Amino acid sequence: AAGVIQSPRHLIKEKRETATLKCYPIPRHDTVYWYQQGPGQDPQFLISFYEKMQSDKGSIPDRFSAQQFSDYHSELNMSSLELGDSALYFCASSFLTGNTEAFFGQGTRLTVV
């Protein structure tokens, strides 16, 4: 079965650079979630989209932005990168309603040097 695809799997950037992370949800899922997990930390909710519109916003820095496109894939754009942005970034997708499970992608490990 198709899973959530995240790319790239690993990314190394320098401070003050920009990074773009991509998420391809499971086909027909209408909701995408982004999470950030720092080293040794629990995942923190950043932002979600339902039917290409932002639905909820968590602790997402102003330097970050995200969007969901017409094909339902989502991109997380991160500018002016800081060392503290080094983390594992997860995307998850689900149906918003109904008794369903959310599936997480394998994550993108971002290292800022």
Add this chain to the structure above:
Amino acid sequence: AQKVTQAQTEISVVEKEDVTLDCVYETRDTTYYLFWYKQPPSGELVFLIRRNSFDEQNEISGRYSWNFQKSTSSFNFTITASQVVDSAVYFCALSDSGAGSYQLTFGKGTKLSVIP
């Protein structure tokens, strides 16, 4: 505000022992969802269970079982006859953002080490 507490930071057990991971949650909502995820050293988040607040039945899935008690706001996870492959960080999580929403608040996680 919602909160999830996993008081056990790290647990070590010998293979074949049973182990219980504790999870206590706080929420003002009457409708909410509780989850457990496994994060092995490779880093992915593996879904284990989702339980809504109206279903207090305990659940068993193979060597895994879950004990949901609303009276104590707990959703504990037991692994029976642990195996080395169970070594991972286990997260308990809560969602009270509407039916089906996966805007989750995670606990800090419990690192389980199963020693051969």
